[in-house]
Amino acid sequence: MGKPTDKELYERIQMKDKAALELMYDRYEKLLYSLAYRITKDPHFSEEVMQDVFMKLWNGKGAGQYNEDKGKFSSWLLTVTRNTSIDLLRKKKEVEYQWDERDSLQEEIPSVEKEVEDQEKRDELTEAMDTLPDEQQRMIYLFYFQGLSQQNISKVCELPVGTVKGRIRLALKKLRENLATERRVDHGK
Structure with a gap:
């Protein structure tokens, strides 16, 4: 065995x-x-x-x-x-x-506006991520949020490195397009 x-x-x-x-x-x-x-x-x-x-x-x-x-x-x-x-x-x-x-009373406290803006950006990114196919979401998650290299993603997902690179590239392209579209809609353009 x-x-x-x-x-x-x-x-x-x-x-x-x-x-x-x-x-x-x-x-x-x-x-x-x-x-x-x-x-x-x-x-x-x-x-x-x-x-x-x-x-x-x-x-x-x-x-x-x-x-x-x-x-x-x-x-x-x-x-x-x-x-x-x-x-x-x-x-x-x-x-x-x-x-x-x-000891940190002198530190600058982030403004509420900055916190709200950051949260809105996170929400916007999350919405854009949700539009991606599952396999592309997974690649983005492993690469950007878990910090795995393309080689490690290839091993973990049992995929060729070229496939991993292609999915990441396509996912990023689609994310950029989705975010640009979302921003145009939000700004009434």
């Missing part, structure tokens, strides 16, 4: 098979650490993220539950890693904020 699939390892992990967890760790540790480091920019935080992700996988609750109907295991595991990294950064910022709050 050949190398076990991710699904087989996952099912064994759900039955508390430590050997399966070790195999899964060996299979994904570099990819997950790389993603966690890209997000946190800190080796200690990246290690903490890795530990949290594999504990979620071991405990199999909430974010630790994979649903095969929703996509590939590797994509799900990358999403769990990304979310865990972001959660850790948020906790870190909360602690820093509490610590520095009294």
Whole structure:
């Protein structure tokens, strides 16, 4: 019998098979650490993220539950890693904020107008993203929001690099067109 699939390892992990967890760790540790480091920019935080992700996988609750109907295991595991990294950064910022709050009274507070404008731009981008085909949305999400290289997207999605590049290029072209159209409509032109 050949190398076990991710699904087989996952099912064994759900039955508390430590050997399966070790195999899964060996299979994904570099990819997950790389993603966690890209997000946190800190080796200690990246290690903490890795530990949290594999504990979620071991405990199999909430974010630790994979649903095969929703996509590939590797994509799900990358999403769990990304979310865990972001959660850790948020906790870190909360602690820093509490610590520095009294010292930062001199800092400039962003204007309400700026915050509203930023939110409107995010909403506009989200609406434009929703018009893209699913495969193009996924490429944009992995490339720009998860920070994966085209090579890594190719591996994760099991697609040729040329296909990944083409989908990203088409998605960006369509996003530009959609945003330009939306702006013309909003400005009554």
